[in-house]
Amino acid sequence: MECPRCHSNKTHKYGHQRGKQRYKCNECGRQFIEVKTERGYDEKTKLLCLKMYLNGMGFRAIERVTGVHHTTIIGWVKKISLRLKDVCCFTLINP
Template sequence: MKKRGRPRKYQENINCPECGSNWCKKFGKNTGRQRYKCNQCGRHFYEGAKYYKHSEKVKLLALKMYSEGMSKSAIARVLNLPYGTVARWIYEVGKFLDKHLQEKWKKLANRIDIDEISYIDIS
């Protein structure tokens, strides 16, 4: 049986900065620069752009600073990072913790039995 449809289009000279795949397609232009989309992981990127990966040590330090009460903008200034990067890290961790705590609460709620509730009206 023959395969239907177009064959996959590979860009030999373009690799995704996230997963390293060369199964990417052109995805429009922005300010004159060609934009690409990786069909493997779905990430959008520009050809020739430099993407930085921050170490886990820096991420944990930023999260610890935030948990100690520092503002996001102060953390960005101290660690010399973009504000959006710090905000995204905090958002992602908060989302993960929210999901984790909901699961814990569901498990705990199944074990709690309320036997008696007493209500006293003092009016």
């Protein structure tokens, strides 16, 4: 197993984390797992939730339909609204 930080092959097994084998580098001390899994939701799910919100559905109703937690959806809406504010302010300043 190669260390992602120093690329040394001097590593050893260092327990399990969430059912996956962990390793520790003897050279730099970095702890890592063999394969990193992708976390989060795909763009299709995000867009669906945002479209539902823009069409008037509440956060908890979207949660019931899609299975995505309502606080996650709120975070997505806040992030998009910040980008929209930047676009709106730019168009107002530069007509």
